Amino acid sequence: MIHLFVFLPALAGLVALFAPGMARRLGIVASGLTFLIGLGLFAQYPGEGYAFVTQTPLLEPVGVYYALGLDGTSLALALAIALVTFAGLIVLRDVPGRMVALALLMETGLLGIVSSLDLILFYVFYEATLIPSMLMLGLFGGQNRVRALVKFALFTLTGSLLMLAAILAARYLGGAESFLLEDLLAHRLDGAAAVWAFAAFALAFLVKTPLFPVHTWLPDFHAENHPSGLADVMGTLYKVGLYGFFRWAMPLFPAGFAEFQGLLLALAAVTALYGAWVAFAQTDWKRLLAYGALSHMGVGALGLFSGTEEGAIGAIFLLAASSVYTGALFLFAGMMHRRFGTLELTPTRGLAQHAPALAAFTLILVLAMVGLPGLAGFPGEFMSLLGAWQASPWLTLVGFSAVIASAAYALTAYQRVFHETPERPAGDLSRREWAFAVLATLGIVLLGVYPKVFSAVIEPSAQVFAQLVGGGL
């Protein structure tokens, strides 16, 4: 079943690549089925440990296995990925067929990233997902797409190639027999080797989280992608850096992590505040959302880098939940682009009078992003900050002020677009957009009101994580 879960989207994507005419219908069916399979796996999940594990030699002489499996964390993230891709494909009407195909290929890559139990396999999925992402940007992007693409690709590749060196070190200096997660965990590195290896992993994952000095690819990437927002959604899901820290970098090299914990916490706090600050100055929806999401990742990272169980639960929860509402907001931006032909924040004033339903649903999403209790953003942020407080109260205060600042940029932008005097009339939600908006809102409210549905499955794996990492400073 897990093979089908991971590879069904890619199969549909390959078919869709050759029959772009039926790509959209095929995409909805395939991603819907994937989501249903995901729900089925979620229902069967025993509650802790890895389930649905499968293992076949891939390149046996050098210890590379095709090993998949899901624990609570991967399951939560996989469900978020499947849901958001499905929702995105439902709502979009005017995207080219080949782009849908690429999005499906990318979904497989993302599901592979979260379910790999072999480090090389993880690396393969991690890198391979870059290709559809690049192609979507290059083929369907805006004016300066090639520059944005090269920036994005080089940032990612620089990090991940160094990671490849560290992957080899992790196995050969540690003396493991293979690249399987359990094998590597049984032979963990120590001393200077662990510090270097962790540094290389950290660089790769910081680029992909992203955190402050290496985030500069993010705004360009989002601004230049197709205005419908599908590629942005997939790009948001591709921000798997925190997951990489959680699953690989920190448990494998706790000694290295201990060296860098202070620095990482500081970077996370700076990112949270900086993202919110810069988001305030943006005049373009996509750039605003990009910086807003950056700020969120900062808060999540603050939780994760505390090394505590609460922080880890918060970070993963925030990662899963924020991909739902950030993705949905990118798609709403696409809806506004369809109505006005622009993503500028000013010329679309007064939308609330013509499109009340659009305004209401957008408000829910914006409030979720701000972290209003009762919606999906809050539990993750709260738990993250709770964990972070145990590691560093002062930096937690900085992170907390970012949460306040997020209200400033999000509500200002909302006011500009939806309130004030109406300029041009615009249609309200179509039926398809209604379906999407209801689905997204249901998810967000459910996660906000009853976070336990996710946090309960994340908790055991966060416990294991906290034990492996050793509880922080």
Add this chain to the structure above:
Amino acid sequence: MSVLITLLLTALLATFAGFVMPSSEVRRVSGIGFALALVFLGVNWGEDQVLFNGLYVFDAFARGITLVVLLAALMAVLVGTRYLAATQAERFEYYALLGYAVLGAHVIGATTNLVVMLIGIEILSIPLYVLAGFRRDLESYEASVKYFLLGAAASGILFYGIVLHYGATGAFTVGAAGEGLLYFAAMALILTGLGFKVALVPFQWWTPDVYQGSPTPVTLFMASGVKAAAFAALARVLVGSGLEGPWGALFALMVALTVLFGNLAALVQNEAKRVLAYSSIAHAGYAALALLGPDAGPALGYYLFAYAISTGLAFGVLSVVDEGKGVPYGALRGLLQRAPLLGVGWVFAMLSLAGIPPFVGFWAKYLVILEAARGGAYGLVVFALLTSVVAAFYYLRLLALAAFSAPASMEVPAARSGARFALVVAAGLVVLLGLWAGLGFGLFANAAALAP
């Protein structure tokens, strides 16, 4: 044995068939000959043969190298037709010379005797000097003369090294034990000569001009087949004699300089063949990484195999696009829209050469880097990985040109059916071997078997 005879007969037949039939028929003769050799190779797979008192060693490594060379030759024959017709370079001698070159490459792969190796190198090189000048214009002549002068000098150095090697050890086989100044000088000269042939820095200067000036299908064969054969010789010598002490450090330095120079120089080119020429220098550096490991055979062989397919695919596309004047960046613009097959082939080739999974180039690069790491060359591994970020930059630029730029005109380069078949097979292999990593990795022998 049957492979050797088939290749010899193919070359001879192509030589004489040209007197009685048109060159397009000779093409068929040599194509069938290479395919037949491939069949014999497959039939005899797994059978080691040592003939002529140990002068001809047909072991697993030799079979792998022969496979690479034959694939490269078939590719060159199949994709070259349009290019050769457009440049009036299709004469029957072309196929005869190619046949001899393949024979020479096979001989190099299948021997551990230095003299036979030298003979193989000459059988391979002399036809290539002629093939490089096969297009009748100044650039092609220049390529030919440059290749000949430097190649002949390299052969001379190699020859001298072999003589000194005999003087120091009393044997012509690789890996004969020796010591002292004479042995040191012999090994230095042999390494210099072979370094020329595989284009390691600082012996790489001929590569860009020769690759750019030669007819594109010939460049295809040089980059994939000839490189594999030259590496086979280098691997036999180095694995045989070992890389202990100063040799290891010196060789590691050469590898580092090679990947650095190849990638940096490729960055500032504006013609596709020239970029690929510099990139082939860098790839020689990556392949040489494997020789620093304890079991070089499988990783090196697989790298050469993967590189031959990927670069063969890239040069195959260029052979169709090229009109004889080289391929400036403008000619690649919008290739994906103009000619989807060529465009997809080009995109796959660039991704594979850049070493991005799930393409075969990734596993190849992974394996050589793994090998170097097992040999303890961590610094070099990190350095090579960092330079491959530079490589990703120019490959992505070439990819972006073909896939994302709007074409200046919608004129479509027409690939003939043979070329289309070859490109589809190569592109399919690049993906298939990338997805199913275990496939094909067992083609090559372990290093213990490389030395006699």
